[in-house]
Amino acid sequence: MTTEDISGAAPGADSAGVRDRAVVRVGGLRKEYGDTVALDGVSLEIGAGEAVAVMGPSGCGKSTLLNMIAGLDRPSAGSVHVHGEDLGGMSETALALFRRRRVGMIFQFFNLIDDLPAIDNVALAAQLTGTPARQARRRALELLNELGIADRQNVYPAALSGGERQRVAVARALMNRPALLLADEPTGALDSHAGEQVMDLLIDLNELGQTLLLVTHDQRLATRCAGRLVTMADGRITGERTLERSA
Numbered sequence: 121m122t123t124e125d126i127s128g129a130a131p132g133a134d135s136a137g138v139r140d141r142a143v144v145r146v147g148g149l150r151k152e153y154g155d156t157v158a159l160d161g162v163s164l165e166i167g168a169g170e171a172v173a174v175m176g177p178s179g180c181g182k183s184t185l186l187n188m189i190a191g192l193d194r195p196s197a198g199s200v201h202v203h204g205e206d207l208g209g210m211s212e213t214a215l216a217l218f219r220r221r222r223v224g225m226i227f228q229f230f231n232l233i234d235d236l237p238a239i240d241n242v243a244l245a246a247q248l249t250g251t252p253a254r255q256a257r258r259r260a261l262e263l264l265n266e267l268g269i270a271d272r273q274n275v276y277p278a279a280l281s282g283g284e285r286q287r288v289a290v291a292r293a294l295m296n297r298p299a300l301l302l303a304d305e306p307t308g309a310l311d312s313h314a315g316e317q318v319m320d321l322l323i324d325l326n327e328l329g330q331t332l333l334l335v336t337h338d339q340r341l342a343t344r345c346a347g348r349l350v351t352m353a354d355g356r357i358t359g360e361r362t363l364e365r366s367a
């Protein structure tokens with residue numbers, strides 16, 4: 121896999137250090153759902169080229185934080201900047217464009233479209249930003265090739281293994297060279313072998329300069345893939361430490 125293949129994010133991981141350019145800046149973030157306070161004053165900065173894992177007990181607000189950074193939901197208070205763009209100031213249309221162009225997301229249950237073969241699941245991400253179909257399919261095939269599943273390009277999600285589905289989802293997430301790759305329990309539905317392969321893939325991508333934010337319950341995923349661990353409880357950040365990546 122090459123830097124050129126994956127992203128426009130790589131230049132951030134330069135010799136000047138990885139945290140000199142923030143890809144994510146979250147300040148005083150609060151989110152209420154009725155009486156539930158899901159986020160209660162979260163501030164976090166992620167530098168270009170960093171891999172950050174967020175861990176904490178169920179219900180502590182991890183996915184809510186991820187969704188705010190992805191522009192999938194709006195905060196009750198506080199600010200989110202991604203790649204220098206202020207999400208709070210965006211119209212719904214601008215936010216939809218931001219989601220397509222700036223962030224790639226992978227989820228526990230893949231979220232692939234059942235009635236499209238692998239290649240079209242991937243290509244669609246670029247077609248939605250206006251890339252002509254032929255060009256989108258060409259890049260989709262390159263990515264599937266880089267991820268080792270080009271031979272599965274015409275297979276529908278139902279006939280793919282869990283690991284293959286997640287690889288298709290990763291290819292889709294990388295399609296528009298996102299500044300930020302967000303992963304919500306990316307190995308949660310995989311057996312240990314497929315999980316290891318997805319972890320290796322995330323490590324490779326980060327080493328090529330892709331900025332990564334992942335939410336997980338899996339200590340092994342966090343320590344293998346991330347350089348920094350953020351812990352949360354009750355909607356707040358309760359701790360932060362640098363990780364030495366384990367083998």
Ligand SMILES: Nc1ncnc2c1ncn2[C@@H]1O[C@H](COP(=O)(O)OP(=O)(O)OP(=O)(O)O)[C@@H](O)[C@H]1O
Nearest residue numbers: 153156157158176177178179180181182183184185
């Ligand atoms: N759309 C929603 N409507 C109402 N409440 C919500 C919504 N989304 C999240 N919540 C609540 O906000 C809190 C934080 O939820 P969130 O999903 O962010 O936690 P989490 O740490 O990701 O949990 P898990 O590890 O179980 O996925 C929980 O109390 C949850 O019930």
